[in-house]
Amino acid sequence: MQTYTSTQWLNQVLNAYSPITLKEMDSVALLNRIDTKFVFSMGRLYSLLAALRPLYRVLSVQGQRLNHYRTLYFDTPAFDLYRLHVNGRADRFKVRSREYVDSQLSFLEVKHKTRKDRTIKDRISTPAPLDDLTPESEQWLDSVLPFDSRSLQPKVWNTFTRVTLVSNTGCERVTLDTNLVFSNAFNEIRLDGIVIAEVKLDSRSTRSPFLTRMQDERIHPQGFSKYVIGASLLYDHLKKNALKSKLILLNRMTQGF
Template identity: 40%
Template structure:
């Protein structure tokens, strides 16, 4: 990661205030999954076209998230069944800027994401202070929601020069399941999400294509739940879990394919 820090120092910074002009609350999201070595190559290419978010001198930020779901994991189940219209409810803490939000993310059947959020009341995991907000924007009953899985990761945020797209790059991902107590780390994996308003040109998309990194759906909530609770049905997620193993442990994949 020292190499990544060094490359980021060559980017022109963009402040949090300037970032407010690139909200993209209603947007098209495209995710990519890769490894740190490919991230280094991407960052080496992106310095001319992109600026990096900087807060308090930091360009690689710490995030904490707690995902809520029903006791029978209805939101996870809807995703696992392949339902296109679905929702996630989470507490997101931006640790380096001392801010937190309760967020509701809706995905429609055209692949667009709409996110609504309100400032969090501290960083506790009591959902009830947000009851009115949840009733206004979700069909879930607030008292039926419980913490299911927590995650931590570090995020780099790039913005193109035209302020029409944002690229988030997540590393150091780890999970803790509230119910099972199981913990899993995906150190070495990189989740890239390209967020843009409509079908504008994406220099990052072109760079990723040139590196043979192709779109691949990845839900932190669903992957975290599948990795930390083996009792959950996860047939639809198995290709994604195999991809993770192949990226993180290529030598094991080679041995399986050649024995």
């Protein structure tokens, strides 16, 4: 009997979707939106994708519907950005170099979570993915960060595979991230069998087939920061009491429960 890997199964399901190009997707800007995240096991993804097929298109980049991302997160020697997040500070930042592998594009990005619970993302393109900050990148970072960027160091590498669905109405995008790997110079952690889903919904829209499906499946929203989870798994000395329940859940999912 023929067996299939998770990637082969995903490709088989996604090939039944109508494609949308990056240019078409970017033509509909979701400037005022509501973002919601979910975490669930890979085993629930296949039936979910099959059920949503008539209602969404899938992003296709260079003919690929499973797109690959490579990210390097920066933090201070004392992990101040990590600590602000786990301590629940509303005014916090993430700094990362992200490579969109299939598009052959690279950006230096800053995400700012404001006191009003709004996420603002600034970015500049870079000629290649950064392994460390350059004087040019530090100059740009100093224009958007409230602290000296020279204090930042590479801390966590992250790779993952992403599926992007766009609703037929154009008012919603859904990203589905799998095959998460976190690493530093000393260790590598894989989160196999886990899906991180994020819904980006136009605030004026009143209907989301994906959110309805999540309710039907009794999958509840929960936050998930790739940097924070990756750092907590790679660096034993970091405070992680606030993440305990989430880390237990992730461990159960990777064990197939």
